[in-house]
Amino acid sequence: MDDNSTGNDGLTRRSYIRYGGTALGAGMLAGCTSDSSGSDETTAAAGTTTEAAAETTTAADTETETDAAEAADSYSVTMEPMGEVTFDSVPESWAAYDGGYADMAVALGVGDGVTGVGGAGRYYTYVYDELPGVSVDREQIEAYPEVRTKEEFYELDNDVHLYDPNMLINWFDWDQADVDEIAENVAPFVGNLIFRRSDGWHDYRYYTLYEAFEKVAQVFQREDRYEAFAALHDEFIAYTLYEAFEKVAQVFQREDRYEAFAALHDEFIADIQSRLPPADERPNVFLTYEGTTEPETFSPYRLNDKGTSKKQWNDLGVTDALTGTDIENLSTTNRGELDYENLLEVDPDVILVRGHERKTAAEFRDTVLAYMEDHPVGGELTAVQNGRVYRGGYLNQGPIHNLFLTERAAKQLFPDEFGEVTGDAELFDRRRVADIVTGEF
Known part of the structure; x- marks a missing residue:
């Protein structure tokens, strides 16, 4: 923090660069107020003053040229709720609140700039092990696993924060003055809470995954990688996630990588969807949260929420088992739960928990499913009897996560077409993903 500390004039390192010409101008005016006591001294003083003024003018001209060059290199990214955010240079260091935005940065090839995460426990990085040359510094993440306080923001001194600032206000007792302070003294915020759409305080625009991804690509100036991912995604579904990815790409000025990811994604989803059975032959699903291995109650998620955490299920065209009920989506204000009797009334084809x-598919079956099979009421559920209870995927997912989760979901729901979930069949090209991340595309 020494390089960004505030001096006597209250200027931070970043603001001093921006307002350096003003500081120099004030010094120049102060140098013109000296007194004179005689003609020779006055002449000498005048000569000295003239030389000083010339030097000051040269310095001011140089400063002006520097400011002009910086202005020419600056760029802006617009995303709600922040509005327009201007960057003087491409960010190098960053922190993200959730694994979805962190995954976007990794997808853009700037993962080595991570300094911390707001919720490291839900940032699953093991998927990168399947991508040659792709990794993230897990030790650094674990050193700062819950970056949520102003003190930590100051300590890490990042170039950009991939956070929705309103989330900090509503979840962690910040106020707008705190947000403004960090944005002014450390670095701006760029982010929008997109994994669900059920919080009353979020009364501004939502972004799909790839819209946000594109914004982050713009921030990191990596639009080419975004485009490559988008193309891959369309082969395999362009839905909600990639819109958020696009925003992150804008933040880091990596729109090229965003485009590469978007292309890959679109190809991937198109291929998957072309192989799906007719809509009336697809199972209905109940998506829930229950973190214990011996579940007794279930917190419901609704697929019509359109949050990015449900992307793979919506892309696969499955029906929400709660359709036609008055059961609401889990949110900050709604913490309702269903017991086995409630669930038996719905009796879904598939249950996604x-x-x-952190469990493998086999470990999940040996613990959660085994308990439900032995439960006097749970054992009556159709999904339990048919062994169709699976892990429900990440709450926060980015573009790399989404490819793996969609592949897994396709196997869970349609094993006859895509193979068993415990099998080795790969539905997308790992090497192509790795090449986009490393810039070799």
């Missing part, structure tokens, strides 16, 4: 992503 979140909160078990």
